[in-house]
Amino acid sequence: MKLSKRISNTKTSATIAMSMKARELTLQGKDIISLSAGEPDFDTPRNIKNAAIESINSGNTKYTAVDGMLTLKESIVKKFKNENNLEYTPDQIIVSTGCKQSIYNLCQATLDEGDEVLIPSPYWVSYPEIVKLSDAVPVFVETNSETDFKVTGKMLEDNITKRTKMILLNSPSNPSGFIYSQEDLKDIGRVLKKYPNIIIASDDIYEHIIFNGKKFTNILNVCPELYDQTIVLNGVSKAYAMTGWRIGYAAGNSTIIGAMKKIQSQSTSCTCSISQAAAKAALDDDNSEVTKMVSEYQLRSEYLHTELNKIEGIKYKKPEGSFYAFVDVNGLINKIENINDDFELAEYFLREADIAVVPGTAFGSKNHIRISFATSLVNLEKAVCRIKNLLS
Numbered sequence: 001m002k003l004s005k006r007i008s009n010t011k012t013s014a015t016i017a018m019s020m021k022a023r024e025l026t027l028q029g030k031d032i033i034s035l036s037a038g039e040p041d042f043d044t045p046r047n048i049k050n051a052a053i054e055s056i057n058s059g060n061t062k063y064t065a066v067d068g069m070l071t072l073k074e075s076i077v078k079k080f081k082n083e084n085n086l087e088y089t090p091d092q093i094i095v096s097t098g099c100k101q102s103i104y105n106l107c108q109a110t111l112d113e114g115d116e117v118l119i120p121s122p123y124w125v126s127y128p129e130i131v132k133l134s135d136a137v138p139v140f141v142e143t144n145s146e147t148d149f150k151v152t153g154k155m156l157e158d159n160i161t162k163r164t165k166m167i168l169l170n171s172p173s174n175p176s177g178f179i180y181s182q183e184d185l186k187d188i189g190r191v192l193k194k195y196p197n198i199i200i201a202s203d204d205i206y207e208h209i210i211f212n213g214k215k216f217t218n219i220l221n222v223c224p225e226l227y228d229q230t231i232v233l234n235g236v237s238k239a240y241a242m243t244g245w246r247i248g249y250a251a252g253n254s255t256i257i258g259a260m261k262k263i264q265s266q267s268t269s270c271t272c273s274i275s276q277a278a279a280k281a282a283l284d285d286d287n288s289e290v291t292k293m294v295s296e297y298q299l300r301s302e303y304l305h306t307e308l309n310k311i312e313g314i315k316y317k318k319p320e321g322s323f324y325a326f327v328d329v330n331g332l333i334n335k336i337e338n339i340n341d342d343f344e345l346a347e348y349f350l351r352e353a354d355i356a357v358v359p360g361t362a363f364g365s366k367n368h369i370r371i372s373f374a375t376s377l378v379n380l381e382k383a384v385c386r387i388k389n390l391l392s
């Protein structure tokens with residue numbers, strides 16, 4: 001059976017593939033420590049689960065509006081106002097099956113063949129593939145640890161051409177964990193203001209997971225003139241430990257949101273009614289559970305920073321948020337015989353130490369690995385111990 005050209009040109013998600021592999025090995029009885037997927041180990045908070053149960057019992061089990069239940073969209077509007085100081089009306093909001101579907105639908109709704117999308121690299125594994133699935137072209141803007149893996153306005157401008165249609169911004173970043181400060185965003189905004197036809201896709205999914213009391217800023221907070229060209233993407237998966245509920249959302253220009261709605265009306269119809277009720281409870285809550293989870297992530301991040309940097313051949317700059325350690329393993333690759341790159345190193349860790357991590361090349365940075373610390377401190381301690389034993 002011949003598959004489409006489009007799919008032949010698409011990679012499987014490396015994060016999902018590695019976590020599936022870890023799951024399979026666990027089912028076979030292996031004691032795998034999976035540090036692969038960005039999936040909180042915490043349970044979804046009780047009040048959110050109760051809202052879902054109540055929703056089932058009250059008969060909220062049918063299709064909802066394509067773009068989400070009005071009551072949830074109203075909570076999203078309130079969230080934007082209260083947490084981000086951004087004003088939207090319900091017709092500027094769409095609820096999707098995870099933030100990933102919002103990004104996918106945004107690309108499908110706005111990109112044509114040959115359009116270019118600027119993606120700061122390292123990037124989340126799915127961005128380039130989602131862009132390619134829209135027949136558009138990912139254009140990578142390379143960064144490194146010296147600038148905390150962030151792009152500047154100039155770096156973006158140097159890559160803008162007549163075909164540039166979109167830029168994907170992600171802060172805190174998956175995989176690097178760094179955040180764009182107000183100054184960084186002002187600098188980027190100064191450039192993007194000159195290009196009103198370029199869509200700014202701001203993926204804010206990790207906005208709550210920030211350490212040491214630092215504050216999250218969206219580009220619109222420092223550059224409100226970009227309002228019409230910016231689509232804000234977010235969801236409840238990461239902050240509220242709700243990955244399986246599949247609720248993401250997008251906000252912005254109502255013409256673009258309307259086009260995304262058209263795609264949903266012909267693909268998924270709407271996302272799960274019960275999950276929508278649960279997401280409403282999450283967003284209406286006071287975020288005390290989120291705060292507890294974030295302080296736990298911070299402890300883990302500090303632990304990993306101290307312990308990994310003790311290992312010869314590993315360099316790791318302290319991140320400011322998210323739950324990922326993006327670790328430079330050049331030194332290890334040079335040191336270990338028969339290991340030539342990050343893919344081989346990740347395989348070596350899995351084969352010899354039962355630890356699953358994701359190779360950095362999947363995120364556009366070779367000779368790095370991404371370690372998810374959305375797992376208990378006990379597991380992280382075990383993992384560090386295994387790595388040290390393997391290397392000694």
Ligand code: GLU
Nearest residue numbers: 013015016036037038174
């Ligand atoms: N976004 C998470 C990650 O990067 C979950 C898996 C995925 O969709 O990529 O691990």
